[in-house]
Amino acid sequence: MPHSTIMSILRKRLNDFKEVLSSDDIDMTNLRRLCFRGIPDEGGLRSLCWKLLLSYLPLAKVSWSETLRRKRELYKTFIDDLIVMPGEGNNDGERVDVTLHDHPLNLNPDSKWQTYFKDNEVLLQIDKDVRRLCPDISFFQQGTEYPCKAIVNVSGHKRLHHRVQHTVLRSANVERKGLGITKQIAVSVRKAAEDYAPLAEGGEAHWEVLERILFIYAKLNPGQGYVQGMNEIVGPIYHAFACDPDQTWREHAEADTFFCFTNLMGEIRDFFIKSLDEAEFGINSMMNKLTAQVKSNDHEIWLRLHQQELCPQYYSFRWLTLLLSQEFPLPDVMRIWDSLFADENRFCFLIHICCAMILLLRDQLLAGDFATNVKLLQNFPYMDIQIVLSKAAALAGKSLNSP
Structure with a gap:
């Protein structure tokens, strides 16, 4: 993509954020839509948007x-x-x-x-x-x-x-x-x-x-x-x-x-909280939802992991508990969190991201033995974060592209 086109897209995105954030009453629906696609690094936008998305700042600027x-x-x-x-x-x-x-x-x-x-x-x-x-x-x-x-x-x-x-x-x-x-x-x-x-x-x-x-x-x-x-x-x-x-x-x-x-x-x-592991939003429930989503999207990968007895506890416990903060470099983590914080069902989207990570390793997982696959999943290889998030958005029926 030509540099001029990239700069034009960035200017439009910055203007979109400026328009939403300049209102006396923040339109959270529009803000979530913009932030889900990624918050620009410029102008302290992420800092301000996260304060709004995490319900620290009220919607009324006054x-x-x-x-x-x-x-x-x-x-x-x-x-x-x-x-x-x-x-x-x-x-x-x-x-x-x-x-x-x-x-x-x-x-x-x-x-x-x-x-x-x-x-x-x-x-x-x-x-x-x-x-x-x-x-x-x-x-x-x-x-x-x-x-x-x-x-x-x-x-x-x-x-x-x-x-x-x-x-x-x-x-x-x-x-x-x-x-x-x-x-x-x-x-x-x-x-x-x-x-x-x-x-x-x-x-x-x-x-x-x-x-x-x-x-x-x-x-x-x-x-x-x-x-x-x-x-x-x-x-x-x-x-x-x-x-x-x-x-x-x-x-x-x-x-x-x-x-x-x-x-x-x-x-x-x-x-x-260990005593809440089996609760609706406890960690075991989240891992079960991840396994079910992998099964429904790629039965062959699910079957391979199931046959190898490669339980999600071996790798996804940390993914889910720490919101992927240890699997990617810090700039990518912050980009992931833009989408997680912006999604009204953000922990559903976390599962979509984790599922996308597994599906994107399809060929390696199908070819690897138990030890190889455990190591692969515990040390997720470098991958363009936009590829991961685009795959996750597709699984969620969303789009990361501007309308």
């Missing part, structure tokens, strides 16, 4: 300012109230005498110190996960322009990494599915210290921001807590918001990410 002010102030309150050090001081700034009130050896379940130690067990897992997020890009190890103000004002005690010791983080094999190869990244002691070390006082790396978001989420959702893999869900959302070209949006990326992540987890929380 309400945006008040909604954002209230939500961002609420998030600041969460930081102040939930990230505390027992014995640090009371609200008047006076130090608490632990001998009279509470102390680290107090076994009372209501002890603030007992809560602190339990929180640190959760924090240790969060810390390890966010430090190794997307190791094939440097973004999350870079410093944010807008470190948490509480860090500067309260001697840095809101920096959660201070609370855990990294006795485990000596070496690691970090797997990231990108560019068609499972990348094995050997992390030596020196490399771990250089790449994942916190920044100096007064500064924060992006992974530290994610650590705080996930910790606060776990504190506010004790019935679910933190489950490994949530870092892969929050990462792309934060990346989109923290890279917004508009400084006024970028400055509040942390708070905005927290609420969008919380809203998204409200929809996919069943994936992360």
Whole structure:
């Protein structure tokens, strides 16, 4: 396609988005239609559209300012109230005498110190996960322009990494599915210290921001807590918001990410709760729907996998639970999520994408034995994401092309 034609299409798409987003009341039907076909990278459109698609911003633009002010102030309150050090001081700034009130050896379940130690067990897992997020890009190890103000004002005690010791983080094999190869990244002691070390006082790396978001989420959702893999869900959302070209949006990326992540987890929380595996939207139900769709679209592939006893649990558990965030490089993940967030039945479309991935490997799967096919599906080869999404849209009876 000639470059001039491509530019003409892009200009039209940008104008279409501008027209929808300039209305006093956002037409969600039109916005979903546009976003389903992919949100342009220009102008912070993805950041704004995701806030709307994830029900963070109301459709009436007149309400945006008040909604954002209230939500961002609420998030600041969460930081102040939930990230505390027992014995640090009371609200008047006076130090608490632990001998009279509470102390680290107090076994009372209501002890603030007992809560602190339990929180640190959760924090240790969060810390390890966010430090190794997307190791094939440097973004999350870079410093944010807008470190948490509480860090500067309260001697840095809101920096959660201070609370855990990294006795485990000596070496690691970090797997990231990108560019068609499972990348094995050997992390030596020196490399771990250089790449994942916190920044100096007064500064924060992006992974530290994610650590705080996930910790606060776990504190506010004790019935679910933190489950490994949530870092892969929050990462792309934060990346989109923290890279917004508009400084006024970028400055509040942390708070905005927290609420969008919380809203998204409200929809996919069943994936992360083992007791709900058999629920309508539990992970086993989703895998069964995927198997049924493969069977109805290509009986020969289904039969091959069935005869090899290659269960969907071997590969699609991660696909579905993490919304394909580990199967593709980050730019492709964000493009996939444009369609997932825009589709009213978005988790049906997730199954369509997973089915398309299997069907597009038809020849290799029919020719491979069990071991070969397991490896193929667990390490999905590089493929133009538009081919995958076009196939998925066809299965869903939709189109990715402009009308």
